[in-house]
Amino acid sequence: MSRPERGVQFAKSVKIIEWLKTEILDQIAHLFKGIHHANQHVIIDSLSSLIVSTYVLARRIGFSYRELDQAVVQKLREHTLEGHQLEEWYGDLSTLEEYLNKR
Structure with a gap:
């Protein structure tokens, strides 16, 4: 891989990590709203999204x-x-x- 391609890959990696972090925060907000409104669909959707995002974030940072x-x-x-x-x-x-x- 050439140097510019490595730079692009690095930038993409940083960008996706930042996106995953905001996705986790967004899903926490949705979870709290779902709990507040007693909306089972929103609650389970948010919890499952949190788990998926956590696993993907772990993988993106090397685990x-x-x-x-x-x-x-x-x-x-x-x-x-x-x-x-x-x-x-x-x-x-x-x-x-x-x-x-x-x-």
């Missing part, structure tokens, strides 16, 4: 999907061991870890 999955499972284990309130009160973290491990 594999597998690395992100492993980090999520590790974070769930840490929070479970530390007695996180979501785990203590509802068992959400261990349930999510179990789900992820079965996929």
Whole structure:
């Protein structure tokens, strides 16, 4: 790849990372609006878009999907061991870890 082509690729990479960051913020705003209006379609659409954007952002900045999955499972284990309130009160973290491990 020639030098100008590398420069274009770099600029595109920076641009897409910035776009993904704004997409995540936009989806958070949509999620909050969906919750406020109790709109299940908007809520699930926003949550799924957040997950997709997070995975793509991780990949764009150099992490594999597998690395992100492993980090999520590790974070769930840490929070479970530390007695996180979501785990203590509802068992959400261990349930999510179990789900992820079965996929």
